Amino acid sequence: MPLDEYRKANRDNWDDRVPIHVASNDYGVAAFKNDEDYISPVVRFDAPLLGDVKGKSLLHLQCHFGLDTLSWARLGAAVTGIDFSPKAIEAARQLNADTSLSGRFVESELYDSPSALDEKFDIVYTSIGALCWLPEVRRWAEVVAHFLKPGGIFYIREMHPVLWSMDYERKDGLRCLTLPYFEKAEPLKWEESQTYTDGETPLGHTVTYEWNHSMGEIITSLIDAGLRIEYLKEYPYTSGALGLPGVERGEDGMWRFPGSNDSFPMMYSIRATNVH
Ligand SMILES: C[S@@+](CC[C@H](N)C(=O)[O-])C[C@H]1O[C@@H](n2cnc3c(N)ncnc32)[C@H](O)[C@@H]1O
Known part of the structure; x- marks a missing residue:
């Protein structure tokens, strides 16, 4: 299906980010290429939460x-x-x-992906900065369920929708929720000249459109799509700074707002099973 103007703008923006991210220190591509045992920090965090993937088919x-x-x-x-x-x-x-691995990569818009890939998987995985690009969480959950084998596992780790509804521009240190927490048909329009990684390269396409989805909307969509939730974990920190203004890295390597006293939700993870 042709993309609407919002997702077309987002795709142009993501195309621009790719070479910058690949060249950045933050993503660590050189370390991944140079050490065949290297696992990305995101997956190092997720592996114990998702469980053993050996011999399983996994769709990311x-x-x-x-x-x-x-x-x-x-x-x-x-x-x-x-x-x-x-x-x-x-x-x-x-x-x-370059790494002599045997991954397969398919170009497709998320909602169109069931017609781009005719297969079912043991595991469907998605993480950090994915849901905000999608207008409808219910249709996303249906795509997740579509790709799971009976008994298959779904795992997501994402930024918390409470964090996405925070006003980032306040200078007084207060964390106020002024942006939409619940899903709205109209996206938020952002304009940013650079991406969130190290490096100064400007983006050619600076406008993006994003949607928030509440925790209830996410969980209920997964349940309605036929998944049984095994856990929902919430975290008062993020595992990466990801351009969040004002966050500081603690001794545990996690990022928090100073003085938040571990009381502000910043990230969540969900593991669920396809019961159909
Ligand atoms: C922040 S990345 C998430 C992956 C991972 N956390 C990372 O940083 O490598 C977001 C990805 O979503 C993709 N994306 C955004 N909107 C999409 C859509 N409607 N359909 C498919 N992919 C989309 C972008 O191209 C981008 O690669």
């Missing part, structure tokens, strides 16, 4: 340029990544070739 939705996808491959999964950015898929295939 919104896989970006495949660093996390290929980290799952190094942990023994047979991986497939899907993303709507042609530049991301091209870079993922290159990384796959």
Whole structure:
């Protein structure tokens, strides 16, 4: 299906980000290429929460340029990544070739992916900065369920919708929720000249459109799509700074707002089983 103006703008923006992210220190592509035991920090965090992936088929939705996808491959999964950015898929295939792994990467918009890939998986995985690009969480949950084998596992780790509804521009240190917490048909429009990684390279396409989805909307959508929730964990920190203004890294390596006293939700993870 042709993309609407919002997702077309987002795709142009993500295409621009790919070479910047691949070249950044933050993503650590050189470390991934130089050390065949290297696993991305995202997957290192998620592996104990998701469980053993050895010998399992794993579909990574919104896989970006495949660093996390290929980290799952190094942990023994047979991986497939899907993303709507042609530049991301091209870079993922290159990384796959450079590291002699056997990942497969498919270019497709999220909601169109059931018609791009006719297969079911043991595990469907998605993480950090994926849901905010999607207008409807219910349709997303249906895609997740569509790709799961009976008894298959779904795992997500994401930024918390409370964090996404926070006013980032306040200078007085207060954390006020002024942006939409619940899903709205109209997206928020953002304009940013740079991406969230290190490096100064400006983006050619600076406008993006994002949607928030409440915790209740996310959980209920997964349940209605036929998944049984095993856990929902919430975290008062994030595992990466990801351009969040004012966050500080603690001794445990996690990022928090100073003085938040571990009382502000910043991230969550969900593991669920397809009961159909
Ligand atoms: C922040 S990345 C998430 C992956 C991972 N956390 C990472 O940083 O590598 C978000 C990805 O979502 C993709 N994306 C955004 N909107 C999409 C859509 N409607 N369909 C498919 N992919 C989409 C982008 O191209 C991008 O690669």
